[in-house]
Amino acid sequence: MLDTKDFSFFETQNNFDFKAFFTKVIGYWPWFIVTLVIAFTVAYQVNIRKQKIYGVSTTVAYKEENNPFFTANTSLVFNWGGTSDQVQNLTTTIKSRSHNEMVVKELNYFIEYLRQGKYNLEDAYGEVPFYININKNFPQITDQLINIKFLSPTEYEISINFESSKVSLLNYNTEVLSSTNVVIGEFKKRYKIGETVSLPFLNWKLELTNNPGFYDGSTHIVRFANFNGIVENYKNIDISSDGKGGGVLQLNMQGTNKARMVDYLNGTVNKLISRQLEAKNQFAKNTIAFIDSTLVAMEGQLKDTENELKVFSLDKNIYEVELGGEKYTDKISDLDVEKDVINRKLAYYNNLKSYLINSTDYSKLPAPSVAGIEDPNIISNVSKLTALSAERSAMSYAVKNDKQFKDFDVQMDALKRVLLENISAAKSAIQYDLSAVNRKIGLVENNIKKLPAQQQELVKINRKYDLNKNVYNSFLEKRSEADIVRAANLSDIQFIDPAKDTGGGLLGPKTSVNYILALFMGLLLPLIFIFIITILDNTIKNTDDISRLTTIPILGVVGKNPGKSNLAVFEKPKSALAESFRSIRSSLQFLYKKQQSGSKVLMLTSSISGEGKTFSAINIATVFALSEKKTVIVGLDLRKPKIFQDFQIENNIGAVNYLIGQKSLEEITQSTSIPYLDFIPSGPIPPNPAELIMGDSMKEMLDELKLKYDYIILDTPPVGLVSDALELTPFCDATLYVVRQSITKKDMLTLVNNKHKRGELKNISIVLNGFENKAKYGYGYGYGYGYGNYANGYHENEEPKNPIVKFIKKTFKK
Incomplete structure (x- = not known):
C-alpha cells in the first residue's frame, strides 16, 4: 500500500536558483569569449564593407504670392485658390x-x-x-x-x-x-x-x-x-x-x-x-485664348462696318449729313455699349451654367472679368474651381488614392452649387438692367426715326461702328492686362535654402552601434543558451540543491576525479581529492562513536548506475586502509559487477560462490596492492541475486568478516533500479547514498526520501560526488575546498589541462 510519506514531493517547491545560474554563467566564460570574438569580427567586416552615408536637405516654403499688377483698377483677377491643404x-x-x-x-x-x-x-x-x-x-x-x-x-x-x-x-x-x-x-x-x-x-x-x-x-x-x-x-x-x-x-x-x-x-x-x-497661369491662359478668339471675330465685324461707312460717304458731304444727327449718335452708342456689356454678362452666365451642369473638367474656364463681371464671389469661385479641376487632373497621374479624389470632388461640387446660386441671383439683377436699357434705346430710336433718311442711315452705320470699336478696344485692353498678369505671376513655392554640399552631412555607417550590437549579441546569445540549459537541466548541481530537496544530512563532497583510475586516493594521497575522502572518513568515525564497538559495516548505494558509487567505495576503503585499519571491500552488485577491474583481479570466484556454499571466505578473499585492504569480488552473475542476498548465508558471511576486519565496505546495486541494497540495510551500521553532480536527477531524491521516511534506509547520509565549481578556473574539491593560493603546501596542486586556464593561473600567481 502507498504510505502518506510517499507524497513528500509536496513538501518541496522548485524555485529558480539564481545563485546556481550565476555560477553556471561564470563557468561557461569560454563561450562568452568565443561568441564575442565572432560577433565583433562580423561587426568589423560589416563596418569596413559599408559605404559612407550622407544626408542632404533643402528647405522650401509655400506662400500664396499676390500679383503686383492686381490693383483696384485691374479688371482681370486671377487667383490660384486658397492655401488650405x-x-x-x-x-x-x-x-x-x-x-x-x-x-x-x-x-x-x-x-x-x-x-x-x-x-x-x-x-x-x-x-x-x-x-x-x-x-x-x-x-x-x-x-x-x-x-x-x-x-x-x-x-x-x-x-x-x-x-x-x-x-x-x-x-x-x-x-x-x-x-x-x-x-x-x-x-x-x-x-x-x-x-x-x-x-x-x-x-x-x-x-x-x-x-x-x-x-x-x-x-x-x-x-x-x-x-x-x-x-x-x-x-x-x-x-x-x-x-x-x-x-x-x-x-x-x-x-x-x-x-x-x-x-x-x-x-x-x-x-x-x-x-x-x-x-x-492656367486661368490667364484660358482668358487670353478666349479673348484672342473673340478679337478675331470682332476684327472682321469692325472692318465690315468701316467699309460700309466708306461706301456711304462716297458722293456725299458727310458733315452736312451728320448735322442734326450727331447728338443722337453719341447717345445711342453709349446705350448700345451698355447693352452689349449686359448681353455679354448674360451670355457668360448662360455658358457657365451649361458648362457646370454638363461638364466635369473646369480647368479651361475663362475669367468672368472678360465679360465685364465684377462680382467678387463669382470671380473667386470660378478661379478656385479652375484651380481644383487642374490640380485633380494632374493628380490622376500621380496618386491612386480614391479618398483624395473624393475630397476634390466634394469641394468642386460645393463650389458648383454656390456658383449656380450666384448665377441665378446675378441674372435676375441683370435682366432688370437690360429692360431699362432697352427702354432708353427705344426712346432714342423713336427720335432718330424723325430725322431725314440719309441721317438715319448714317446714325445706323455709326452706331454699329462705334459698338464694334468699343468692344474691340475693350477686349484689347483686357488681353493686355492678362498678358501683364501672366508675366508678373510668381510661384507660390520658393527656395529658402537650396541643397548644397557644405562638406559635412556624414550620417553613417554608425560603426559604434554595430559594435555595441555585437557586444550585446555576444553576451546575450550564450546567456540565453545557458538559461535554456539551466531550465531544462533537472540534475543536482550543488549541496544547496540537495538541502532543498531532502532532510538527509550531507556527509561530504567529493571532487571530480582528474585521473583515469578509480584508485585516486592511493595514487595521489596528498591530493585535494584524497582530502575530501579523509573528510568523509572523519565524519563516518564520528557517526560510529555513537554506536557500539566492533567492526563497522558501511553500505554505498545510489539511484542509478554511473553516479560514482564504486569509485566512492574504493576510495573510502582506501583512506581507512591507509590509517592501518583492516578493511575489506565486498562487491555485492551481483547483477552488473565491475569493481574487480580497478584492482585488476579476476571475477571467476567471489561472494556468489560463498553464498551458494561452493567456497569458503578465505577462498574468495583476495589481497590488493593497497596495504590493509582486501577485496571480495562479486563472482559469476547468478540467476537469483535478490534471493542470495536475502538468504542466511549473507548474514553468516558478514559475521565472519566482522571477526577479521575493522571496516567492511559494501558496494551494492543502485537502490533506484533494484531492491538488493534494501535487503542489506539490517546488516549495515551506516549507508552512504552517492549523488553525482549533473548526473543525478532531482526527482530521484524523492525515492530516497520515501524509503528513508518508511525506515527502509537507516542511518543514511549523502555524498555529493564529481563536484566541480565551474565558476573557478581551478578545481574546488571538497566541502569548502578550493582556497586557491591559501591551500599551497597542504596538498598536491593539480595543473589544469586547459591552456587558457593555465595562463590565467600563472598570471594571478604573478
Missing part, C-alpha cells in the same frame, strides 16, 4: 510617380556612373571626367555594366561582357521595353570622344565635362538602370514640415553620393516651381 498637396506631388519621372528624365538619373571599390561598386556621379548624352529616340541596354577606358585624350574603348545571347533594351523616352541578340563573350570597340555611338543596343555620345582633369588611361563603369526602379527610389524622399510654420517644408535625402542628391533635390524643387507656376 496646399502643403499636403505639395507633399503628395513631391512623392508622386509622375513628378519623379519628370525629374529623373530631365536629370538623366537613369544613367549610373560607377567605379569599382574595394568591396563593391560605388556611385561616382559628379566625379567622372565625362557625361553620356543619349539619343532618346533609340533604346539602350539595361542593367548591364559598360566599361569605359580612355586610351588617349581623344579616344576611348567600350567593353561589355555578354553572358547571354539576348539582352534587354529600354527606350527611356517612350519607356518601351524590347530586346536584341548579341554574341556571348566580351564586346570591345573604340570611339572618338564626341563621336556618335550607334549600336543595336547602345546609342550615345560621350562628352567631356568642363574640367575633366587627368583622365587619360582611367577606367570607369556606366550602367543604364531600370527606369521604374530609379523612380521608385526617389519617391521615398523624406519630407518634414516645420512645426511653427505650416507652409515650410524640409526635403531630406540620404545616400552615398552627395553631388547626386544635391542635384536631385534642387531639380525636384525647380520642377515643382515650374509646374506650380504653369498651373497658376
